[in-house]
Amino acid sequence: MRRKELIGLLANKLGELSSKGTVAILTHSGGDPDSIGASYVLGNILRSLWSAEVLFRVPSDPSSQLRAFMKRLSLDESESVEQASAYVVVDCGSPEQLDEYMGILESGREVVIIDHHSTSFESFAGKGEVFCSDEYQSVCEMIFDLSQHVGYELSPREAEALFAGIYYDTVRLSVADQETMRKICHLTYLGVNPKDLLTELEVKMDISERIARLKSAARMNIYRVGGWLIATSTLGSFQSSSARGLLNLGAHVAVVAGEYEEGTVVSLRAVKDFIEATGVNLGRDIAAKIGEEMGGHGGGHSSAARAYCMEKDVEKVLLRCVELIGEMVGAPPEKLKP
Numbered sequence: 001m002r003r004k005e006l007i008g009l010l011a012n013k014l015g016e017l018s019s020k021g022t023v024a025i026l027t028h029s030g031g032d033p034d035s036i037g038a039s040y041v042l043g044n045i046l047r048s049l050w051s052a053e054v055l056f057r058v059p060s061d062p063s064s065q066l067r068a069f070m071k072r073l074s075l076d077e078s079e080s081v082e083q084a085s086a087y088v089v090v091d092c093g094s095p096e097q098l099d100e101y102m103g104i105l106e107s108g109r110e111v112v113i114i115d116h117h118s119t120s121f122e123s124f125a126g127k128g129e130v131f132c133s134d135e136y137q138s139v140c141e142m143i144f145d146l147s148q149h150v151g152y153e154l155s156p157r158e159a160e161a162l163f164a165g166i167y168y169d170t171v172r173l174s175v176a177d178q179e180t181m182r183k184i185c186h187l188t189y190l191g192v193n194p195k196d197l198l199t200e201l202e203v204k205m206d207i208s209e210r211i212a213r214l215k216s217a218a219r220m221n222i223y224r225v226g227g228w229l230i231a232t233s234t235l236g237s238f239q240s241s242s243a244r245g246l247l248n249l250g251a252h253v254a255v256v257a258g259e260y261e262e263g264t265v266v267s268l269r270a271v272k273d274f275i276e277a278t279g280v281n282l283g284r285d286i287a288a289k290i291g292e293e294m295g296g297h298g299g300g301h302s303s304a305a306r307a308y309c310m311e312k313d314v315e316k317v318l319l320r321c322v323e324l325i326g327e328m329v330g331a332p333p334e335k336l337k338p
């Protein structure tokens with residue numbers, strides 16, 4: 001167990017919350033395997049150990065890939081979470097990532113945040129009680145430790161849920177440490193068959209996403225910032241997927257933006273080498289800043305972030321992102337000729 005004391009305090013808190021009535025579990029905007037796997041097992045623990053009534057919701061709706069995961073877990077979203085007496089927010093680095101549920105932080109009801117991004121302490125300060133340690137590689141790993149602490153026996157399905165979260169949050173185990181691997185082994189011992197699980201979860205990319213990714217590559221601009229390459233592009237949808245695609249092509253950082261309602265949405269991705277060498281945190285240093293500067297909001301992780309701006313000029317938003325990255329790195333961006 002990585003943080004015995006933290007997990008002990010979390011267990012006490014969850015028991016206390018459960019005794020007060022209905023508990024609603026919320027993920028970050030759109031969810032991901034870590035937040036959904038953790039929510040599923042956490043909900044089951046609350047029901048079984050403390051007979052809590054549990055609701056569940058993904059702000060701004062899950063993607064089709066995540067729907068396949070939720071179907072496998074038989075995890076349904078609740079119609080409404082407004083009547084809950086307390087909230088548990090899972091894997092969410094900032095209040096803005098709660099989208100339409102940001103209001104729960106002002107509802108006067110108790111909010112507990114379980115996270116492994118240390119930005120949570122600051123961003124949720126005064127808004128809820130944060131149980132967080134960036135020693136953990138995923139929230140699923142925290143829930144694994146919680147299950148061991150309270151003596152909850154994981155079913156094969158629950159083991160799968162935690163496996164998937166840990167697997168994807170460690171970039172397919174490529175950044176997993178020994179303790180994570182020990183837990184992965186324990187989960188497979190409990191009945192996870194990685195091949196079966198991953199074949200089902202990895203739904204093939206549909207044609208529209210492929211077209212979007214290819215178009216973003218065809219329209220890309222390339223900047224050199226010191227020894228790093230930044231690729232920018234514009235797209236009406238699939239910005240995150242396309243940014244990942246541009247990293248695969250060779251960019252160190254990819255920034256893809258498109259029109260969104262009355263403004264612009266921008267997705268940022270960076271490779272691990274860039275994050276480690278420069279110390280830049282895309283969520284904190286770029287997305288949050290650009291959101292603030294341009295009348296919107298932004299946040300995310302060090303290597304993956306998103307911002308919404310009230311600025312309709314998509315190119316202007318992209319250029320400002322590149323400038324900010326240049327400022328952080330301490331080198332002027334130089335546009336490469338096409």
Ligand SMILES: [Mn+2]
Pocket residue numbers: 034035091116137138139169
């Ligand atoms: Mn996570």
